[in-house]
Every structure is written in structure tokens, then in C-alpha cells.
Amino acid sequence: MIKAVLFDLDGTLLNRDASVKAFIEKQYHRLNVCLNHIPKDKYITRFIELDNRGYVWKDKVYQQLVNEFDITGLTWEELLQDCISEFKRSCVPFSNLISTLEELKNKGIVLGMITNGKGQFQMDNIKALDIQKYFKTILISEWEGTKKPEPQIFQIALDRLNVLPSESIFVGDHPEKDVKAAQKVGMKGVWKRDYQWDNVKADFIVEDLKELPLIVDKLSHHNIKSC
Known part of the structure; x- marks a missing residue:
């Protein structure tokens, strides 16, 4: 029984796959003033690759993104905090x-x-x-x-x-x-x-x-x- x-x-x-895609696209637009030098599709694709379906925690993901894309005006800590605060709004x-x-x-x-x-x-x-x-x-x-x-x-x-x-x-x-x-x-x-x-x-x-x-x-x- x-x-x-x-x-x-x-x-x-x-x-999770749909949620991550929805979140990272919203993040790109929300923080566009600091991310607009990166093509949107490239930012989304690279985040998804580095995230490895959640098996890599976001601190490592954002540190890598900041380095690879030469992001200024935002620290990886601020990007991480944005994810922690906002991801729940993209849950599918x-x-x-x-x-x-x-x-x-x-x-x-x-x-x-x-x-x-x-x-x-x-x-x-x-x-x-x-x-x-x-x-x-x-x-x-x-x-x-x-x-x-x-x-x-x-x-x-x-x-x-x-x-x-x-x-x-x-x-x-x-x-x-x-x-x-x-x-x-x-x-x-x-x-x-x-x-x-x-x-x-x-x-x-x-x-x-x-x-x-x-x-x-x-x-x-x-x-x-x-x-």
C-alpha cells in the first residue's frame, strides 16, 4: 500500500530549463545599462552553459561572466544578488x-x-x-x-x-x-x-x-x- x-x-x-532561460533574459533587460555591450543571445547562451543545469552555483557563474565579458558597473556579487532576489519571478x-x-x-x-x-x-x-x-x-x-x-x-x-x-x-x-x-x-x-x-x-x-x-x-x- x-x-x-x-x-x-x-x-x-x-x-528549471525554462525558468533559467526566462530569468536570464529578464536579467539582461533589467541590467541592460551595464550589459548592453554583450549581444543578448551570447549572454543568455553563456550563462546557461556555465550554470550547467544548476550543478554550478551562481557565484562561480557570475565571476566567469564578469571576466569573460569585461562587465563593468556591476560586480559579480551584485549580479548574484539580483539572481537570488529575482529568480523566483521566473519560475515555470x-x-x-x-x-x-x-x-x-x-x-x-x-x-x-x-x-x-x-x-x-x-x-x-x-x-x-x-x-x-x-x-x-x-x-x-x-x-x-x-x-x-x-x-x-x-x-x-x-x-x-x-x-x-x-x-x-x-x-x-x-x-x-x-x-x-x-x-x-x-x-x-x-x-x-x-x-x-x-x-x-x-x-x-x-x-x-x-x-x-x-x-x-x-x-x-x-x-x-x-x-
Whole structure:
């Protein structure tokens, strides 16, 4: 019987690629007086490359941009602060996010979230998506002192939800940090397909969040079919 569904944030609930593109374009226009010597497309493309889908923290990204593009009138610290303050205004959800969370809640499923990242930055993005009310617990690595794929952060979440690993599934876009890490603690691992990986081994693979309630039904009725 499945009692809980836990989610990753970036690339799973938050369409991070679309959000980053929207943010950096707005930043270019907002700070154009200091950035207008750089072609807009070049600034956007280079930021996305350096950011490496969030695996490089923005302090390093902006230091590199300032050096490469000879940005004057703005320090990398000021660019970073602009990102911290403004990114939440560009958050783009994946399709069917709210309806899926509603459906799971209506089924009596308790919801949790585990995300790596900076505490307040991630919480601001969660609030921007207006989804915090659906989750009984939200764990952000900076605030917890441990991060995925460490088993401790999964166990903390399960304890707070008062569920067993066998009663829970974890949904994420990263094959190792989400899917395999969750499986190692005894949860079912659901991979939300991401174009940068192939041949991912997961208990289930979804293209769209709206597929999750059906998976919960299958598992709860012991009709377990793995991908």
C-alpha cells in the first residue's frame, strides 16, 4: 500500500530549463545599462552553459561572466544578488503540476519534497510555484546538513511523514541522486524523463506528472509493473 509520494524539485516539479532561460533574459533587460555591450543571445547562451543545469552555483557563474565579458558597473556579487532576489519571478512549473498534487492529496497520499540547494533560494521558488501547502514536509539540503544521494536525507523525510520506505515512492529527474538513491533506502524510484540521460533503470518512467496517480493505484493494488 502506497501512503506517500516524495518529489525532487528542479527538473521534476519546476521546469528549471525554462525558468533559467526566462530569468536570464529578464536579467539582461533589467541590467541592460551595464550589459548592453554583450549581444543578448551570447549572454543568455553563456550563462546557461556555465550554470550547467544548476550543478554550478551562481557565484562561480557570475565571476566567469564578469571576466569573460569585461562587465563593468556591476560586480559579480551584485549580479548574484539580483539572481537570488529575482529568480523566483521566473519560475515555470511543469504541465499538470497542481492537478497532479491535488489528485494525489484527494487519494489520501501524503506528500513530501527533498531538494538539494540553498535553503531560502529553493523555498522562494517553491512558494513562487504556490505548492508549499500540498507538502507535509519539505527538506532542503542546506538546511538539513545532508543532501541527495545520501540515505540520511531520505530517511529524515520518511520519519517526518511517518511512513516506511516500502510504502513510499520518490519521483525525480536524476538517475543516481533521485532514482537509485531512493531505491537504496527501499523506496520505489520513479524517473521523470530528462533528455540528457538514456537507458535509465527505474521502477517506473514518466513523461508527465499526470501519470503518477495511476502508478500509485497500480502499486497500491499490488499490480506492480516495472519499466
